[in-house]
Amino acid sequence: xxxxxxxxxxxxxxxxxxxxxxxxxxxxxxxxxxxxxxxxxxxxxxxxxxxxxxxxxxxxxxxxxxxxxxxxxxxxxxxxxxxxxxxxxxxxxxxxxxxxxxxxxxxxxxxxxxxxxxxxxxxxxxxxxxxxxxxxxxxxxxxxxxxxxxxxxxxxxxxxxxxxxxxxxxxxxxxxxxxxxxxxxxxxxxxxxxxxxxxx
Numbered sequence: 001x002x003x004x005x006x007x008x009x010x011x012x013x014x015x016x017x018x019x020x021x022x023x024x025x026x027x028x029x030x031x032x033x034x035x036x037x038x039x040x041x042x043x044x045x046x047x048x049x050x051x052x053x054x055x056x057x058x059x060x061x062x063x064x065x066x067x068x069x070x071x072x073x074x075x076x077x078x079x080x081x082x083x084x085x086x087x088x089x090x091x092x093x094x095x096x097x098x099x100x101x102x103x104x105x106x107x108x109x110x111x112x113x114x115x116x117x118x119x120x121x122x123x124x125x126x127x128x129x130x131x132x133x134x135x136x137x138x139x140x141x142x143x144x145x146x147x148x149x150x151x152x153x154x155x156x157x158x159x160x161x162x163x164x165x166x167x168x169x170x171x172x173x174x175x176x177x178x179x180x181x182x183x184x185x186x187x188x189x190x191x192x193x194x195x196x197x198x199x200x
Contacts, residue, residue: 015040015054016179017062018071024182025070026062028054035062039100042076050105050175052084058097066101073179080176083184085109106187107175110136110159118161119152125169125191132161133189141188146171166191 015028015037028037040054052072056063066072066089073083084103092098113136120128126143128151133140136158146169153161166173171191178186 014074016073016182017065018073018184019065020069022071022184025065028056028062035060042082044105050084050107052082052103052105053100054103055098055100058091058099063099066099071106071184072101072103073177073184080174081179082175083177083187105175106177107159107189110138110162111157113158115153115156115158115161117152117154119150121150122148123150124148125165125171128165128169129162129189129191132158132165138187138189141174141176141190143191144171144193146191146193162189 013029016024017026017028019025026035028035030036030038035056037054037056040052042052044050054072056066066086068086068089070086071083072086073081076082083106085106085108086101086103088102090100090102092100115132118131118134120131124143125146126140128149129140129143132153138158149168151164151168153164162173165171169191172194174190174192176188176190177184178188
């Protein structure tokens with residue numbers, strides 16, 4: 001069931017940067033050879049908000065790829081790939097020039113896909129989610145057995161429809177991508193009974 005649990009993560013191993021054509025441009029990691037990054041914080045609320053921020057030294061050659069509109073992907077603590085769009089970049093002068101990227105999850109692209117009138121009736125969450133994602137770049141991932149129910153999508157975004165599925169079928173959403181050979185191969189949405197555990 002949807003709740004107000006927040007997920008904060010600072011454990012990120014490598015950041016993959018893709019350009020507007022989704023071509024891999026750089027891999028950032030703290031191994032002494034690649035462009036390093038720091039202050040990487042992933043903040044996610046199960047009610048929808050999902051952001052990521054990180055900082056790189058602006059004088060590194062790969063810092064040029066940390067630019068608005070580019071995509072950044074990484075494996076989260078559950079080993080699922082998360083993907084974000086860099087929405088804003090700030091350069092700061094201090095001990096050295098740094099560049100900080102503020103990113104929003106790729107799920108927000110579903111705000112631009114509109115549904116006119118779809119009415120999944122007495123069906124599974126899988127069917128309702130499939131209807132919500134028709135015509136988008138996202139696919140149905142793992143969906144728990146949550147019984148049958150009914151809903152409708154009437155002149156609303158695909159994201160609103162997906163959130164409706166989670167509410168009506170009492171599941172929790174998980175957005176993830178699959179990166180294979182430096183290519184973003186799939187975008188999946190899962191509907192789970194519960195994500196993780198409440199550890200307080």
